[in-house]
Structures are given as C-alpha cells and as structure tokens.
Amino acid sequence: MNRTELKKLLTAFRDGGLSTDELLERLQALPFEDIGVARIDHHRELRQGTPEVVLGESKSADQLDAIVAAMTARGRNILVTRLNPEKAKRLQQRHGGDYDPVGRTFTLSGQAPPRPRYGPLLIVCAGTSDLPVAREAAITARMLDLEVEELVDVGVAGIHRLLAESSQLQRAAAIIVVAGMEGALPSVIGGLVAAPVIAVPTSVGYGTAFGGLAALLGMLNSCASGITVVNIDNGFGAAFAAARILRRNDE
Amino acid sequence: MNRTELKKLLTAFRDGGLSTDELLERLQALPFEDIGVARIDHHRELRQGTPEVVLGESKSADQLDAIVAAMTARGRNILVTRLNPEKAKRLQQRHGGDYDPVGRTFTLSGQAPPRPRYGPLLIVCAGTSDLPVAREAAITARMLDLEVEELVDVGVAGIHRLLAESSQLQRAAAIIVVAGMEGALPSVIGGLVAAPVIAVPTSVGYGTAFGGLAALLGMLNSCASGITVVNIDNGFGAAFAAARILRRNDE
Amino acid sequence: MNRTELKKLLTAFRDGGLSTDELLERLQALPFEDIGVARIDHHRELRQGTPEVVLGESKSADQLDAIVAAMTARGRNILVTRLNPEKAKRLQQRHGGDYDPVGRTFTLSGQAPPRPRYGPLLIVCAGTSDLPVAREAAITARMLDLEVEELVDVGVAGIHRLLAESSQLQRAAAIIVVAGMEGALPSVIGGLVAAPVIAVPTSVGYGTAFGGLAALLGMLNSCASGITVVNIDNGFGAAFAAARILRRNDE
Amino acid sequence: MNRTELKKLLTAFRDGGLSTDELLERLQALPFEDIGVARIDHHRELRQGTPEVVLGESKSADQLDAIVAAMTARGRNILVTRLNPEKAKRLQQRHGGDYDPVGRTFTLSGQAPPRPRYGPLLIVCAGTSDLPVAREAAITARMLDLEVEELVDVGVAGIHRLLAESSQLQRAAAIIVVAGMEGALPSVIGGLVAAPVIAVPTSVGYGTAFGGLAALLGMLNSCASGITVVNIDNGFGAAFAAARILRRNDE
Amino acid sequence: MNRTELKKLLTAFRDGGLSTDELLERLQALPFEDIGVARIDHHRELRQGTPEVVLGESKSADQLDAIVAAMTARGRNILVTRLNPEKAKRLQQRHGGDYDPVGRTFTLSGQAPPRPRYGPLLIVCAGTSDLPVAREAAITARMLDLEVEELVDVGVAGIHRLLAESSQLQRAAAIIVVAGMEGALPSVIGGLVAAPVIAVPTSVGYGTAFGGLAALLGMLNSCASGITVVNIDNGFGAAFAAARILRRNDE
Amino acid sequence: MNRTELKKLLTAFRDGGLSTDELLERLQALPFEDIGVARIDHHRELRQGTPEVVLGESKSADQLDAIVAAMTARGRNILVTRLNPEKAKRLQQRHGGDYDPVGRTFTLSGQAPPRPRYGPLLIVCAGTSDLPVAREAAITARMLDLEVEELVDVGVAGIHRLLAESSQLQRAAAIIVVAGMEGALPSVIGGLVAAPVIAVPTSVGYGTAFGGLAALLGMLNSCASGITVVNIDNGFGAAFAAARILRRNDE
Amino acid sequence: MNRTELKKLLTAFRDGGLSTDELLERLQALPFEDIGVARIDHHRELRQGTPEVVLGESKSADQLDAIVAAMTARGRNILVTRLNPEKAKRLQQRHGGDYDPVGRTFTLSGQAPPRPRYGPLLIVCAGTSDLPVAREAAITARMLDLEVEELVDVGVAGIHRLLAESSQLQRAAAIIVVAGMEGALPSVIGGLVAAPVIAVPTSVGYGTAFGGLAALLGMLNSCASGITVVNIDNGFGAAFAAARILRRNDE
Amino acid sequence: MNRTELKKLLTAFRDGGLSTDELLERLQALPFEDIGVARIDHHRELRQGTPEVVLGESKSADQLDAIVAAMTARGRNILVTRLNPEKAKRLQQRHGGDYDPVGRTFTLSGQAPPRPRYGPLLIVCAGTSDLPVAREAAITARMLDLEVEELVDVGVAGIHRLLAESSQLQRAAAIIVVAGMEGALPSVIGGLVAAPVIAVPTSVGYGTAFGGLAALLGMLNSCASGITVVNIDNGFGAAFAAARILRRNDE
Secondary structure, three states: OHHHHHHHHHHHHHOOOOOHHHHHHHHHHOOHHHHOOOHHHOOHHHHHOOOEEEEOOOOOHHHHHHHHHHHHHOOOOEEEEOOOHHHHHHHHHHHOOEEEOOOOEEEEOOOOOOOOOEEEEEEEEOOHHHHHHHHHHHHHHHHOOEEEEEEEOOOHHHHHHHHOOHHHHHHOOEEEEEEOOOOOHHHHHHHHOOOOEEEEEOOOOOHHHHHHHHHHHHHHOOOOOOEEEOOOOOHHHHHHHHHHHHOHHHO | OHHHHHHHHHHHHHOOOOOHHHHHHHHHHOOHHHHOOOHHHOOHHHHHOOOEEEEOOOOOHHHHHHHHHHHHHOOOOEEEEOOOHHHHHHHHHHHOOEEEOOOOEEEEOOOOOOOOOEEEEEEEEOOHHHHHHHHHHHHHHHHOOEEEEEEEOOOHHHHHHHHOOHHHHHHOOEEEEEEOOOOOHHHHHHHHOOOOEEEEEOOOOOHHHHHHHHHHHHHHOOOOOOEEEOOOOOHHHHHHHHHHHHOHHHO | OHHHHHHHHHHHHHOOOOOHHHHHHHHHHOOHHHHOOOHHHOOHHHHHOOOEEEEOOOOOHHHHHHHHHHHHHOOOOEEEEOOOHHHHHHHHHHHOOEEEOOOOEEEEOOOOOOOOOEEEEEEEEOOHHHHHHHHHHHHHHHHOOEEEEEEEOOOHHHHHHHHOOHHHHHHOOEEEEEEOOOOOHHHHHHHHOOOOEEEEEOOOOOHHHHHHHHHHHHHHOOOOOOEEEOOOOOHHHHHHHHHHHHOHHHO | OHHHHHHHHHHHHHOOOOOHHHHHHHHHHOOHHHHOOOHHHOOHHHHHOOOEEEEOOOOOHHHHHHHHHHHHHOOOOEEEEOOOHHHHHHHHHHHOOEEEOOOOEEEEOOOOOOOOOEEEEEEEEOOHHHHHHHHHHHHHHHHOOEEEEEEEOOOHHHHHHHHOOHHHHHHOOEEEEEEOOOOOHHHHHHHHOOOOEEEEEOOOOOHHHHHHHHHHHHHHOOOOOOEEEOOOOOHHHHHHHHHHHHOHHHO | OHHHHHHHHHHHHHOOOOOHHHHHHHHHHOOHHHHOOOHHHOOHHHHHOOOEEEEOOOOOHHHHHHHHHHHHHOOOOEEEEOOOHHHHHHHHHHHOOEEEOOOOEEEEOOOOOOOOOEEEEEEEEOOHHHHHHHHHHHHHHHHOOEEEEEEEOOOHHHHHHHHOOHHHHHHOOEEEEEEOOOOOHHHHHHHHOOOOEEEEEOOOOOHHHHHHHHHHHHHHOOOOOOEEEOOOOOHHHHHHHHHHHHOHHHO | OHHHHHHHHHHHHHOOOOOHHHHHHHHHHOOHHHHOOOHHHOOHHHHHOOOEEEEOOOOOHHHHHHHHHHHHHOOOOEEEEOOOHHHHHHHHHHHOOEEEOOOOEEEEOOOOOOOOOEEEEEEEEOOHHHHHHHHHHHHHHHHOOEEEEEEEOOOHHHHHHHHOOHHHHHHOOEEEEEEOOOOOHHHHHHHHOOOOEEEEEOOOOOHHHHHHHHHHHHHHOOOOOOEEEOOOOOHHHHHHHHHHHHOHHHO | OHHHHHHHHHHHHHOOOOOHHHHHHHHHHOOHHHHOOOHHHOOHHHHHOOOEEEEOOOOOHHHHHHHHHHHHHOOOOEEEEOOOHHHHHHHHHHHOOEEEOOOOEEEEOOOOOOOOOEEEEEEEEOOHHHHHHHHHHHHHHHHOOEEEEEEEOOOHHHHHHHHOOHHHHHHOOEEEEEEOOOOOHHHHHHHHOOOOEEEEEOOOOOHHHHHHHHHHHHHHOOOOOOEEEOOOOOHHHHHHHHHHHHOHHHO | OHHHHHHHHHHHHHOOOOOHHHHHHHHHHOOHHHHOOOHHHOOHHHHHOOOEEEEOOOOOHHHHHHHHHHHHHOOOOEEEEOOOHHHHHHHHHHHOOEEEOOOOEEEEOOOOOOOOOEEEEEEEEOOHHHHHHHHHHHHHHHHOOEEEEEEEOOOHHHHHHHHOOHHHHHHOOEEEEEEOOOOOHHHHHHHHOOOOEEEEEOOOOOHHHHHHHHHHHHHHOOOOOOEEEOOOOOHHHHHHHHHHHHOHHHO
16 A cells, blocks of 8 residues: 555656655655555554553553444454453443453453454463453464463462373473462473463562562573563563464565 | 383283382382473483583583583583683583684584574674673574574664664574664664564663663663563573574474 | 842942851851852743743642642742642632643643743653653643654554654754653664654553553663663653753853 | 765756666665764764774674774774673784773774863762773763773662762763663762763673662662663763763754 | 578578578579579669560450550550550550550650650651651650650752751761662762761662662662661661660769 | 589678678679570580581681680580582691582581481472582481482472382371472472472572572462571571471470 | 262273273362372361361452361361451351451361360560460461460560560470561570471561561571471461471371 | 852942942852751751761772862861772771771871760671671761660561570660661560661672562661661761761750
8 A cells, every 4th residue: 555655656756747856755654554564553453353452550641541442343353451350340331241250351342253263372370369460461372363272270389280280281382481489380390292382471479579570580590591581460461472382484 | 211110110010020118109209300390401412413501610620621521522512691701711622522712612513513504593792892701692592503694783773774684684594693882773674574583781871881781771661562681691592592482493 | 130139238238237157157047059059040031931830749739739739829830740639629610721531630820921032842651651751751841841752652562653754853953752651762763863852651561560660770771872871661751851951052 | 074075966967967767766765864863973073083992892803903903094083892801802903002901892093082071971880890891981971082080899788988989970971871780879879960971781690680670670660760771781881871961962 | 682692692602591402593593684694684674764665466355455564563564665556545545654656656754754865866868758767766765764866858869958957967876777779868968967877768660679678778878888777667776776775874 | 514503602691791782783794595595406406416507607716716616625416508629628637527519508417416307307408509509418317317308300390200209209297398490399399298298499590580589479379388598509598497396396 | 978979970980881981081080189189188187177268358248158167067167367356256156266456367166176285385565566466376286276375575686584484385385486676586596496497477567577578587597496487477377387397297 | 258258349339349239149049058958968967977978899909098088178077988908908097097898998096086975876787698787887877976785586487595694685775776688676676675776788698689679678667666767788878868867966
C-alpha cells in the first residue's frame, strides 16, 4: 500500500504534477514506517489474527470502553490485561467478551478468532499462589495462537511430583516456568529439557522474598544453562516471548 | 540400552535367576536416568557434536588440563569460558585449539566439529566496551552449530546507525542484544522485529551503573513486549538460550 | 528598598541619631537578605509574575485555604501541586481558580497572570501512564511563563512514531522527557537534538521497576551525553529547571 | 549535500535513467540521516570546532593511537577522558597535545581551536577530594567553547566561605556543583541563584557514602527547586549538559 | 536495700540458719540487678521524676489502659508515643492527661511532674512536614526535664533564614536537627556551632527519598565533624539522647 | 572449682576471717561466670576435647604464633580458620599441625584429639566452586567430634545425580548444604529428608549473584519447610550449628 | 505397601499376567515416591500424628473449607497458618477447631491429637510486639509434638531480665529466638547456651528496620557461633526446623 | 577585632572619608564571619589548643608536607587521619611527631599540647578486629583534650566479660562503642548506663556484613533508647561528637 502511494507520488512527479522541491518535502515528511522500517508492525495483525493488547491497569473505564469500541469496529481480536472486575463488568455489558478473574484478563474475538496453531507451549506453575501470573500467560498465549498446556503445583520441595510429569516436559516446544519464593523451579526444569525455558518470577512470598526479587535473582543465577527471564509477575511478557519463539516458522 | 538392561533383569527374574526381593532392591537402586527421567541429558551430545562446556574461571591449570585431556580422548568438542591467557597458553601447548583473548574462550574441535546449521543468529552490540560479552556469545553460539552474524556499536543515542541496518535485523531468526549503561537497545530492537530477542546486560559503565544493574533493570522493564533477559555479562547463557530456540526443529 | 533602609540607618548615624554601638548592633541583626545574599529570592516574583508554589500534599485544607487567602491578598499567582480533588474543591469554592485532576495542580492568576514569554519548551511523554507527571510539568512551566508544547505516547519500542516528530524535536529550546519503565526515551532524544534535555523518571511500572528506580538508573547512565535528571515523578522540578534555563536571558 | 544527491536521483528518475522500482529501492536504502533526522549530528562539529570525544578507559593504547591519528588527519579537536598516564604519555609522544593528570584528560586542538564564547560557567567544588571530577568538567567545558570559572573548597559545613563568594555565584550563566559525602552543596547554591544548577555527585567518602550514592540521593531530593543531576563522577556529562544550555543561542 | 537483704542472708548463714550449700544456691539464684549491675535502671526514676515510656503503636486500647492504670497507681509520669487519636481518646476519658495530635503523644504527670531543669535544648526543623517528628522530640524532652526551644522551617535552600537565627543556635546546650529530603541541615548547623548536634532523618519526601534513606545517608556522611544520627522519624530517640547528654551533670 | 572457691570464701566469713562488708565486696566483684551464668562456657572444652577456634584473617603471624603457643601449652585442640598459606607455613614450622589450602584451615590436636562421636553429618556441595566453604565446614565439624560424609557436585540442574544418592541423604543425622548461584539445592534436599538441613550460601557466581546475596535469598525463601540458613561463605558457622544439634544428647 | 504393590506387579509378570513391555511401561510410570525416593513424605504423618499444614493467606474461604473437609475425613491433624479472623470464623462454624487471633493460626485435632513428646523447646521473645511470630512458632511446634516453653520480653537493652532466666535457658533442648529491631538477642543467648539456637527476625520496627532486614542481617552476622536463621516473620519455619532437630531420635 | 574594623569603617564614613554608596558596597562585601555568624569557628582553636585535622587519605605526601609545615609555623597541634605508613614516614622525617600504625594517625603537638581535661570518655571495642577504629577514636579524643579509657574484646556473645566491667561503664561520662558484625554491643551497654552512648559500626565481617551495613542498621534500630550513631569506621567522628558533649561546660 505504501509502496502504492509512493508510486503515485513518483508518477505525479515524473508527470510534472509535483516539482522536485515539493517531492523532496513530501518524502522527508513521510512517516518512517512508510519507507520500510516499521513495516512489520502492521498488517500482520489482521492477516494473522493477533490481538491488540491494552494494559487495563492505568486506564479509566471510559478510556477502555472507547478503545475496545474502536477496535471491534476494525474486527480486531482484543486482550486487556491487569483489569479489575469493575471495569471488566462494564466492558462485558457493552461489548460481550470474556473476563478471567484469576488472570485478570478480558478477551474478545474479532473477525479472525485465535486458534491453536503453534506449540505446544507448556506453562508450569510452582504453587497455587502463582496461578494468577500463569493464567495471564496462558490466556495471552492462546490469543497469540499458541497451543497451551498447564502443569500446576510442582514445586522443587516435592521434586517427585515434577519428575512424574517428565513426558509432558519433554513434549513441549517451549516452557514457561512461573515461580515465587526462591524461584528454583526453572533450574530443575532447565536441566531436564532441551527446549527454550522462560522463567517468570512472581511476587509470592513475604519478608526477604522482597516482592519477587529473591525469585528473580534465583532465576538470573540459574545453574541450568540458557534460561531466560522476564520481569516479576510478567505473565504477559513471557507468553509474548514464547510467541516470538514459536511463531517464527510461520512468517 | 537401559531398556535392554531392564529387560535382562526382568528376564532373569522370570526365569528364577533373581528372587522377588533381589529384584526389588535392584530396581530401587537404579539411577533415575536409567528409567527415563534424564535420558535427554546424554548421547545427544555425541550424536549432534555439541561441546562440553567448562567454566575456566574457578579451575586451576592442572584441573583444566586433566579435563581437556579426558574429553579429547572421547572425541568431544570443547568450550572453556572465562579463561585467562596464562591458563589458555598452557592448554594450547598441550592440546592445540584456539584461544580468543577478547571473549576469553578456548575452543577445540573433536570428531564432529561444529558447523553452522541453525539460524541465522544476529548478535548486536551497543558499544565497543560490550564486545567481550558479545564475543563470548558468538563463540558459544558457533560451538552450538548456530550461524552467527554480528552488528557492533549501534547504541540508541545514535539511532540512525541502528535503523540503517534494518534489513539485517529483519532477516535474523533470533537476536542477542548486548548492552551496558542504560540497556535501552533491546527495547528499540524489540519494537522493530518479530523474532525472539535475548537481552544481555553488561557491567560496562560506572557510578550508578552499579556493575550492570542499571542495564539489567532497563531490560527487565522494557516497553517492548516479549524481551527476555539473562544474567549480567552472561554471553554464554544468551547463546545457549538462542540454541534452545533455534535447534528445536532438529531434534 | 533595603538599600533605602540602610541609607536611612546610615544617615541617622552620620547625623548623630544613632551611636556607633547602636549602629553596629543594628547591622549585625539585619536579616542577611538585606545585605545582598538572598536578594534574588524576593521582589523578582511580583515584577515577573512568577507564582508562589505550595506543596499541597502534606497540608490540611484549612492551612491551604489560609495560605491562598494570604497570597491572593498580595496579588500573587499561585500554584499548588500534589493536591487531591477534595482539597481542590474547597479552594475553588472559596477562591475560584483552576484544578487539573490529571496533574493534580491548582492554579490561580493574580495581578500579573502568566504568559508564554520563553521557550518553546517541549514536554515529551513515553506512555499515557506518564501523563500525570508530564501534566504537572506543563502546568508548572506555564505558570513560570514558558511556552509549552506536548508530545505524547512516543515510547522507544515504536521508534518510528518518535522519528516522525523530528521537526518538533529540533525546534524546541529545551525538552523535558517523561518516562517510566526502562526510561530509555531521553537517550534516544538526546542523540537527536542539541538542546538541553531534562529527564524525569516516573514510578510507572511494576516488579523490578521498583517505583521508578529502573527508569532513574537508565537515565543517569544514558549513553547520550549531557542528559540531566530530576527525582522520580518530579514534574514540577523538571519544569522549574527548564525555567532556570530558558528565563536566563531576561533577567 | 544530501538534498543535492536526492535531486540527482530524482532527476535521473524523471529523465528515465531509473525505473520506479529502482528509485523505490534506493530511497528505502538511504541512511536515515540523509533525509533529515540526524542531520544535526554532523558538520556542525567542523563548523563550530567542537571536539571529538573518546572514552579512554576501555580502549588500548593502540586503539587510541589509531583514533587520534584519524581525527587529527581531519583537523578535529580531540578530547580523551578517563585516560591513565601511561596511555597519555604514548599519545603525547606521537601527537603532542596536553594531558591533565588530575582530570585524567588528554586534549589536542585541530584546525579550529576551542575558544571561550559562551558562559560564564561556574564550577563549584565542595572539597579538594572532588577536584578530579571538577577538573574533568572544566576541561570538557573549555573544549566545548565555554568560558569557565572555578570555586574550590566551599563545603556546607563552613557556609560562610560560600556566602563570601556570593557575587561570583550571581554572575554565572550556569553553575556545575561537584560534591561527594552528603552532597548538600547544590541545595544551598540552588537557593542562592536563579541560574541553571547541574549537580555532580562524586564517589568521595567511605562507609555509607556507598561510592557516591549518598551524594546522588541528596541531590535528587534537594529542597531547592529545579536542580538537575548527572551520574556519579560524571564531570564530562555535566559540562556537556552546560554546553547544551549555554550554546543554545548560537545555533 | 539489696545490700541489706544480702547482709540478712549472710548473717543467717553465719548464725547457722543456712547451710553452705543453701547459701550458694541462694546466691546463684539472685537476680543480677541485686548485685549491682542494673541498679541504675531503677529508683532513679521516682527520685528524678522521669517518665515511664510506652510505645503505643503495637498495643491495644485495653493493654494501654491497664498499663497506664498501673503506673498512675505508682505516681509515675507517663509518656505514650506513636498513639493514634482513638486510643488516646479512651486513655483521656479514663485517666485525664494530654494528647498531642501532631506529635501523636499522650502525657500524664504523676507525683513529680516534669520541670525544665537541663538545657536549653534547641529543636530545629527543616520544613513544616517534619513537624510531627520534631514535636515528638520536644514533648519527650520536656518529659525528661529538658528546657526546649524550637526553630521551624529553616531549610538549606533558604540559608539566610537559618543564619538570621545565629544567636539562638549559639545559645543552645544541644541541638536536635530534624530534616527529610536531602537531610543537609545538620551539616550546615554542625558547621556553625560547637554544641552536640543530633540529626533525625524523616520519611518526608517521595521517589528517591526512599522513606528517609536519602536523608539518613546525607546525615551519616555529613562533612561537619561530630554529627550523630538516630533512626528515621525517631524523635523520641533523639530527645532521649539529648537527655543522656544534658542530664549528665546532675546524677 | 568456683564452687570450691566460694565455699572457702564463705568458710572464711563464717569463721570470722572476713567481715560482712569484705565478703559483700568480694561477692560483687566475682566474675559472673563464677556464679553460674556462663558456667557452660568453660571446662566443657577440656572434658570433651573441643577446639579453641581462632579467626586467622585479621590477625598477624606474630599474634597467631603467640595464641597457638599459649593453647598448646594447655593441651587444647586448635582450629584456625580463614588462614592464608604464608601464615600457615609459619605456624607449621613452629608448632607442627595440618594446613588445608582449600578450606584455608590450620588444625592441631592437643591432649584429647577429636574423634568421630556424633552424626553422621552429611555435607552436600552444589558445585566444585563451592568446595572451599564445604571443606571449612567439614574440618570444623571433625574438630567438633562429628562424623562427616561428603557429597560433591550435585547441583539442581542435573537433579538425577542428586536423586541417585537418595540413600546417603536418608541416612544422615543432619545435612549441611553448600551452594552458590541460585542456592536452590537446600529446597530440593529439604523436600527429600526429615533431618535438620543447614543451608550455606556461597559467594560463587557473578553479576546478579551479588556476592552470595542471590543464594542467601533463595535459601531464606525456600519452599521446603524448616530450612535454616547461616551467613554467606560461613562453613564454620554451619558446622558449629550442626554440632549444637548433634552433640545435644551427650551433655 | 508400595513394596506390596510392586510385588503384586512382579508376581503378575512372572505368572504371565503382564508382558515384559507392559511391566516396563508400568515401572516407568510409577510415581517416584513408590520406588523409595520420597517415601519419607507420606504415611509417617498418620503414624505420628503430624499435621497437614495449609498456608491460609492466599486461599479463599471456599478453598480452605474444602481442604479442611477433605483432611478431617482422613482423620488428619490440621494446622492453617496466616489466617485472618473472617476465614477462621467460617472454618470454626463448619468444623470446630481452635483459632488463635494473635498467632493467626487455626488448629484441629484428628485421630491422633498432638502430644508433647520431644523437647523441651524454649521460645524466647524480645518484645511484646514480636509475640504474633512467637505464637505462630509455639502453636506449630505443639502440633509437631514438641513440648514448648515460652519466655517473653527479655530484650538485650535490659540484659539482667534475660540473665535472671539462666536456668530455663540451660534446660532447653533447642531455643527459638524471636526478635525485631536490631535482632541482637540470639547473639547473647547463643553465647550462654550450647543448645541449637534458631533465630527468627521479625518485621517489628520502623525506618531503617526495613521490614525486618536489619534484624535479619544482625542475626546472620551474629558473633555467637552456630546461630541459624529463617526468613523474616517465619515462626512456622523456625518451629518446623526445631522439629527436624528434636524429632530425630524417634524415627 | 571585626568590631574594631567595622568601627573604623563607620568612623571614616561619619567623618566623610567614605560616601554612603562606598560604605554600602563595603558592608555588602564583608565576609559573613566578620559580622558574627561564624565567629565560633576561629580563635577558639589557639586558645584551647584543639588540633587542626587533616584527612590524609586523599592527599599526596607533598601536599601533606606543605600543610604540616604551615601549621607548625603557627604553633598548632596537628592530627592527620587515615594516613598510610609511607606518607607518615616522610612527615616524621621532616617534622617529628608520632605515627600510630593501628589507628593510622599522625599527631604533632604545638604550643599548647593536648592534655586530659574532660571526661572520662570510655571507648569500648567488641573484638580485636575493631581496634583500628577504636584507636583512631582514642587518639582523636586525646588530641581534643579528653581523658580516655579503653575496654577491648567484650562482645555480646560472651556477655559475662562485659558485665564484669560494670563499674568502669558506670564511671564514664560518655561511651563510644565500636563494633562490627551484628553491632549489638551498644544496645547492651545503652541498657546498662545513663551516660551518652555513641555507636560506631565497623566494616569488620564478611558476606551479609555488607561492609558495615549490618552493624549500622543494628545500631540505628537499637532497642536501647537514646543511642546515636556515626558513619561506618568513623572513629574520628565519634570522638569529635564526644568532644562536643564533654567540652560543653568549659566554653
């Protein structure tokens, strides 16, 4: 399309409809995306059905309503994260869609609903308190067309529970490991599998857990090679990273 | 193989060569790897030519010499990281091999030398001071059979230098971004590409750089979605993570 | 005026109306401002119409009411920062004036209303969550007679949006850059312009954002030369610093 | 010039020497600086005589020698910061120039030697231990064509020494305040003058000085409005910020 | 008295009323205070009228009521610190006494009401937001028989206000300096006077004030010699330290 | 003995050899250990052969020589920790004894050489870099009469190696777990055994290992119940804690 | 039992009821606990009456109700920690049991109620504000069959109160020391007794207490040898560690 | 004197030797010390024989030599702190004087040698490793005319050693307590005496001692009321604070 516009511009110039100076001015004013840099940011979404993502936390109900209305008009899939129940209720009344109170996410399918095309992505969760972050990751991943499996409550202090799921671990194309407290689970899993492992520290714990810092440091210093880490409680980011990995082949 | 051994054991039992109690004792004493858990840790190396990795920093020249001797005997590829020139010299005199003084790595090819089979992996480096970490990543990646490209000195304060390399960024199957100081480069690159981005903070900087902490925090809080992070100066880990991602299809 | 008073005192002394000891005593007791040290602190305000600034956060509605009453009596322009809506409502009922719920500021013009005389100052904002801090900066700057332009939602993960505003960046006499999370925007802008850049970290973010610490460290370690920084969320301070820079020529 | 090249390109296109597709490809490949974004980064230097700045710390003597040789060939003024005496000696033997052992800077004038054209900039130093940072700032500022004045050893514990220099403080167009330990000096000076104040924390002190962190926090929390801060020991950055402020009028 | 009891014991032993073993057992069981170590802890209070101090924060209204009742029965002066208005109201209804809502203290005089006998102690306060801590210090000091003077709102950014009070500073036998934000005031005062200076950092400020940490570090690194520091917001502790200093001569 | 002395004193008193006042004075001057408080500190050593422990790090060779000479004269077992080879050589030349260069300990047996009487204590070590701390623990434990077993290089990233040693883990009466980096090993072991587990973080690692802080936080936040922790690199302290546990029954 | 099941399996195999492949598959699928690794985790509870422990904080009233119902059905003793009064009320209405509002614990005895069989364990508490943590420790310990003694309000600033309890300290088989603020009490007690000492830092304090960090650091750096530490406010963990120590002999 | 000069000025004015404007100019230019503010800083030294204090650490041997020469010419007592042996040797060769290698201080008496006039000041030291800091405090105190007593190696883990020195503690007019590791000693001493207690944390310790931070936090959070604290390793500052306290009566 941009190419088309550019061609129009150039044709107008060649045909004398634009002076050299006028053309130069137009070229310099072109948004950079129009000449190739950010081309990847657009169009891909509609073609692939990836969602528009909105951070719900810092936006008012009015703002969210307007944003969702605009996107549904364009047929986009929508994912709102970190959304409280009150705002979610309002969005649902106006636009339908689903709200997950554990993961605190609102989702709405557009013209090209997400479907599981890449994966499988396994999301492992150390304890039940880590579930909200794991759920945010799972819902995000599904909106990004990943096939998701989940494994809950397999902390390192009961290592046999984890080992008993060895075959599921081996089958995964990528693994997100969600853990708070000492954050040791990614190290153990990283030693068991060859697949990419994305570690998500959670703010679960008290005292010297320091809101997830202990888990984060544990994961960054993992003795298992090649573990990567995202921000504390960032389930969304981990799923997005998994999508960067698993969707590669299809573009 | 283990399966074979198990079958022998069971046959002996069925044939009366082992009492029930003897069999039970044998089964309980079996290393866990023998019954499937850690099977992935072994054999894959010889088959694929992946290297044995040794952390050179905390080992004496004598210890390193013995380890390298043992591995060359088994025909393994060898990678020693964080190795100072003195120890490297001694290893080279005894075993040959290559030493890279910038990346501080020693490499030695065995029966199945590494060859570029997966990728391409692009390693981007914010400044020349970050080169040692980028080099460690590059050498590690090549030992893991990745095809590596490099892009140096494209910090965010001169954003046009980075944008001028847009096509190389788009071509990469995965990107490692190495940056110290404020660690902003992964955010910019993450916004430009859809591929996996692994960020490596370096200890480059002074004062409030706090030995790489500023860069690490910058990367963990990236406004670009789906950036993952490894420990400060951990070029090896970033390359290993890239190998987890890029080698997936081949196993 | 002080000079006048001093002259009166000295004339009285020379005329014998004061003994030497009496004069000495009077001189030693003079407030220091009267002999030149802090002269710059006063009078300039009325002459130039600069506002009296009140930190609203730690003061009661009664205290604020009394302060505003006193200042309006003297015809001063008034700026109250970090003011919640309840206290603002009371001030407005009694004294009129304007309250901005985003920037949480109350303003009231006196005998010499502020007017845009210096600048232009450009205030750039990485994301919509950073708006309250940017707004506080904008309102403060306008009360200090600066001409203010604003640029919103141009984070580094979508670098093309920023580059598209290149001419506005080049035109600014000074730029305040407001950003949370990794705080990378000032580095990019500092590389694009030659004007003074004042960076304001915000407490936007979660987990390892550590209430703005990640952004602050990013800004202090900027690879762009000559970026200066103020305290987290300190929009007021950034605007005041801009006024120190831009009002220079006029005094 | 770029404009000239663009015109050539467009003329060739209009004249049929380039097809539309060929032209499009050429346009997309143009470095971004060529279409206006980073135009300010170049040419200005030669015109104004600003120096090329090299961070000496992380470069070898060979690398520095090569860089200096290249720049002298282009007639540039050169500033090397954080340079130890050994490397400096070698540079001087080959290229002449001056080395300041306190500020640890090497300077060499090219075709357009720096001359004091903007200012005056006053550099205030709390104690003699802060001198190396103040000196780096002074030499950098002079290389950037600022007129520099210096005031040493006027810490807040002997406030009368500072107050005795009141007239010099009032005269300055901008002030850099260098202080370690508690870093209180910028607050006092910021209360005395209306000019821009750039605070530089130094790593002077021990124990809870935490390598300059105490001073940095003191400066960020200054009760004087509109103080801005740079990284610990960053005399270069403070001078560069001052140049952003003082050179404004001339561009 | 203890001496008397011991004598009784020994007399009983010499007279045969106790066997050697019985005496040994009794001696070993004696509370340590009875043999001289902690003698200073007791009796001094009634003799000097010093108050019993109760930390109100972590105690229930019932517990406080019981404690106050017990102490009034013994005629003691009472000081309850960090007490909220609800609990204070209940104490006042039952026992009378005074509650200060700014300093959050409850006081009740017993048989020997406090009277100003030592000092004068000057309590200096940087800003109005620091008043609650200064007030706690003042009330505590008065309960400890110190004569207290107060000086408010003399921050270092308006140094002339402080210098104008020079004579009051010189007159003080000891000075408590209460300051938040950068905590620079004790350095300036410590340079002006020879008397003991006790610095109290307050949690006033935001962002990098880190709840008083910036002020604390500033005070610990004061360039004025011989400044001592207490915990953040610890007005009580500063007053108690002043009493240790000023009451010395009288014991 | 003290009892004997006390009896002599009391007999002298009863017999009139001491006046009441003289006796009182003598009693008050008695070291507190003599009347029962610290009785446990002494005598037990000779009876049980426990060593005198000397921290070698901060003492000169002369001081150490004198201390060892004094203790050998009394027939004591001696343990010097954190001793460098130079000082050790001198001690050995004068006094004989053994020096362990890995654990950096010097030991010398006296009249009652240590012998393995309590235990077994198992010391588990995550990696070879953690060996110096594990060795210090082992040597200390043996000097305290514990029977010691050792298990090396069983990090959590290769969990099967640890699980293969299950029976040795189950047999131990107490376990010391030494680990750096993420410090996850104690959590896994704590989940496998019911015995006391003492975790020792080591300073092994780089970057965000922060000199052992990451491991320490991991251990304090262990999801295995009832793990206790000692200071970073404190092998001595862990062994001493084990001795407090295992020697209990024998006193 | 597992042994029995295994025998059945093997008998079926020998008798031809299972093929070799079928048996292999069954063996590999066996939960690891069944072949000896985690055997200690189970059965012991019913035999010894140890409780099932539930962390109440992050669970809803519904979830807790279901868990308690399930466990009472199996006759288990139950301990719920960190439970607020509202949830406790609901549990009590449905299941009976006891709630301690200070320690915030709910307990319910099953078929084998806890009884004091090991110890005595002494729990020492520095101040009344530390009581909730000490109470959690006491109740946990009693549920684990320990005999518990308590000693309250014996802080180091009144050392004679502690020394007066010397005999109780000497009698204890293990001691838990709970302290906030500077956390010095374990050092003093560790110097007085030979028994195991487990230190629990509490979040009591303000300002630089940093939520228990000051106490934690004090305990980790104790000058008394062999003190071990658990997480801040972790009364449960300390009691569990004591049980690991004291129950040893009985298994 | 200043008064004299002022009188001269005023007389000249009254006599017509100065115009009003000339006088005003002269008055405004007067150093502030001349009109009373900082009068206390001067003259007192010669009258009382207090030393000139020089921080030796950051000065060259040449600089120190020049400073000492200048001060001996004026008959001043001299104290140089933090001086290494090499520089000390040079000072002694030129000027005589004494060097203490433990406290790292150089002292030289002038016309009015220090003599013990105030006190006694007791300096208590937890362990032998803390001696350098205690020694710096002792030598500083003696140069400030304080009478000094010392008590070494009385850490809280052997509380009886401290209690045995009760009478010396009671006798002191002020106490400096020097301690590293957990820094608990000031709390115990503060509970035993009524005199002022100044706590000095030292950098003794390892791991979580964090270079004295643990001790500092322990002291700031002391449960003994009225303890004040100085910077880590700041023996000089503690002695100076003691002089502020003890010299009070004599001025």
